Amino acid sequence: MTNATTKKRPRKPVRTAKQRRSKETVEVILESATRILSDHGWAALNTNAIAKRAGVSVGSVYEYFPNKHAIIDIILDRHLAQGEALINHGASVISDNPSAEAVVQILVAGFVGIHSDDPKLHRALSSDVPLNGAQQNRVDAVRAKIINLTSAALSTHVKDPKTKATLLVDAADALTHRWLVDEVGVPVSAEVLSNELENMLRLYVLTA
Amino acid sequence: MTNATTKKRPRKPVRTAKQRRSKETVEVILESATRILSDHGWAALNTNAIAKRAGVSVGSVYEYFPNKHAIIDIILDRHLAQGEALINHGASVISDNPSAEAVVQILVAGFVGIHSDDPKLHRALSSDVPLNGAQQNRVDAVRAKIINLTSAALSTHVKDPKTKATLLVDAADALTHRWLVDEVGVPVSAEVLSNELENMLRLYVLTA
DNA sequence: CTATATATTGAATAAATACTCAGATATTTC
DNA sequence: GAAATATCTGAGTATTTATTCAATATATAG
Incomplete structure (x- = not known):
């Protein structure tokens, strides 16, 4: 006009x-x-x-x-930030007491924490929402960071720390996730299982 | 008319x-x-x-x-049937040699098998497809069956076999899944990790 | 061969839902 | 207080996709 x-x-x-x-x-x-x-x-x-x-x-x-996924982006970022805070806290505790037992204890406690805060949200973000490539990369990066820190902490204690660290971290993550977050009928209480997990991992790093 | x-x-x-x-x-x-x-x-x-x-x-x-989900029903049934075949085979092997080491060995080998046959399909069915209640129940039932068999096999060897069995089965499942099926950048080869997992689990059942 | 049951087709329907836009309303600036 | 900027609205559009159905074709039975 x-x-x-x-x-x-x-x-x-x-x-x-x-x-x-x-x-x-x-x-x-x-x-x-x-x-x-x-x-x-x-x-x-x-x-x-x-x-x-x-x-x-x-x-x-x-x-x-x-778009919708941009909302997930922010929610995921905030959730991962909480996880990273726990990691950083754990790292500082370890630097004070760099024993293999302490590494195991902090790892299990850390993952219990991550999975206890808002289990439903954690479940949705980790196995319900279809993450896109970039989002999955961010998740993977956090995992890699935890493995690297663990590996470094173990390096003076064990042989092949990378392998051991991968097993420790993935076991702590996957098992606390399954017992605390997934709604499978766990025949044993989550608390008992967490303790047992810690025992197993401790035995593993101390013996190996 | x-x-x-x-x-x-x-x-x-x-x-x-x-x-x-x-x-x-x-x-x-x-x-x-x-x-x-x-x-x-x-x-x-x-x-x-x-x-x-x-x-x-x-x-x-x-x-x-x-409807669409009825197709998933059949695909899931067939996939679970394969898993159950592996379980039954494992159970028969164990009945021949009911040692704790054998239980661990069979468990890890079994889950490696389950996750190696068609990893992409397994991944889709276990963490992509939104299973409905009945479908999830069927999956859970298979898991419960494996835990019960393992628990029974361990009962003469360890104290609190239910707890140990839960940990063994969930660890073998979750970790082989992560290393063989998920496409996370694993810093160590899946084969090395499977061996290491078996070592850890063996150590755990033998010591405990 | 004819009738009846079985099988196949694919355009049309219906419902869900991501996303847009033109027009208000509110806040800030000068 | 008027112009400029920022915010908000929600009915409407566009797309995807599960599901239907009337017409058509193939197989089997009597």
Whole structure:
């Protein structure tokens, strides 16, 4: 028309929240998505449901997130950050007492912690949500970091620390996950099993 | 109309294949679905794709399967049957040589087998396809059976065989799965790790 | 051969849901 | 307080995909 000043908003804005109001909106969207994921799993996580539970409109969701997976990105990042905090804490404890027993004890305690905080969310993120390549890489990187730290801590105690570290870390992770997070009928209590796991791993590093 | 003899086919037939032709159709549909699942995962498994790859029309799929999940049912059943065959074989070997070492050896070898046959399919079925309650129960039942057999085999050797059996079975399953099936960058070869796992488990049952 | 049961087809339907956009409303800036 | 910027709305669009069904073809029985 004659109106030459028509403002063309870019097709897909995806703004960064500037004002307090919008920052709250972003948070409320993330919380909503996290709860849906935790309570009802990936299958129930659709953008309309996220908006509804957050008490905002779908449009707002797409104002701050280019697509659904970008929401997962943030949720995953925050979850991994918690895990990394536990790792860093563990690393500092080990540097004070670098015995093989301590490594095992910290590892098991750390993974119990990771799997106890929000088990449902952890389950959703680790075996329900289909992670894309980049997301899987981030998860793998955390795992690699734990293995490397463990390997370094073991290097003065055992031969072939890389192999031992891989086994220790994967065993602690996989078994605490299965007993604390998966809802399989475990015939023995998770606590007993965690202790037993620690015994087994200790025996393994001390003997080998 | 005046035609009182109009045949009303039931709304949803879901026939059982009677003739050779249709039995082949059923098989070809199952093979198609299995390949798609194995090669491209759950996300790529839709009924139209199944029909296309099978070289039949979608209608034929629904002639023999009430819905998509019923196809998974059969694929899962067949996969679990293979696992149970390995279990039964293991149980018979153990009955010949009921030593604790043999139990560990058979367990690790068995899970390596389960995870080596068609790793991609196993991965899809165990962590990609969203199993419904009944399907998950069937999987859990197989796990329980393995634990019970292991527990029985250990009962003359160790104290608290149930706990030990749970740990052995879950460790063998989870770790072979991670190393053979998941595509995480394992810093050590799967073979080395399987051996090491067997060493660790042997040490554990023999010492405890 | 004809009738009847069995098998196959694939376009059409229906439902779910990711994502858009044009038009409000609110906040900040000057 | 008016213009500019930021935020919000939610009905509407587009796409995907599970499922149906009326028409058609093949096999078997009498």
